[in-house]
Amino acid sequence: MSLSIGTLMSLPSRYSFDDSHPGITIEMYLNDQSNDCVIAARAHHTVRLAYVAGTPTLNISDSDIATEYTAEATPFNLGIALGDSLQLWKSPGWTAAGTLRQIDDAFGPFSLSGTGMLAGDATTDVTIAQVKELIIDHVGVQIDLNLPDGISVNDKNSFGPNVPWQSTTLPPSQQNRHVMLLIGYDEQGPIGVTWRVVQHMTWTFVQRYHTGIYWVQKGSST
Secondary structure (H helix, E strand, O other): OOOOOOOOOOOOOOEEEEHOOOOOOOOOOEEEEEEEOHHHHHHHHHHHHHOOOOOOOOOHHHHHHHHHHHHHHOOOOOOOOHHHHHHHHHHEEEEEOOOOOOOOOOEEEOOOOOHHHHOHHHHOOOHHHHHHHHHHOOOOOOEEEEOOOOOOOOOOHHOOOOOOOOOOOEEEEEEEEEEEEEEEOOOOEEEEEEOOEEEEEEEHHHHHHEEEEEEOOOOOOO
């Protein structure tokens, strides 16, 4: 698996794509109504990959989100696997803001907790520095999480700018799977967007609860 990193001479101590690209509005993308976090993360990512300074940001509609979620979840609504969904973003792509959009490729899952080496394939392991560089070089990374029970879109006390994800006392829950886009990091840890908020967390939290980190290669029609 290629990481496509190493282009930066040194990493800034903090970075946020949104801070350096004004005009982006964080949307919900129906994530408070359906279990569509994979498609919501894709929408957040698409807006940023297609960003052009001085032009309006993409207006991805709830209809765009619902159509793609329904197509990928199947009539049985069995949920969507992030890795599979990223390949569908590559081909056949998805329609967002009136245009068919495709990435050139997707890579992952990568691990920040050393599980690759434990499984006999250390090439799937990444360091914190590598994740930071991927975020900068590839306009964010998508992360698959098994969150601890209690963190929920239905509980505003469990997420948001004033509720950083940092406690690792509870075990991961396979029933509380969540996908989000990481758009930056600060001295504390990575910064994501989900449930219409900027979500701060610690690297220790991510190491404890993530199941995979993915990056995508932007294409001419992304």
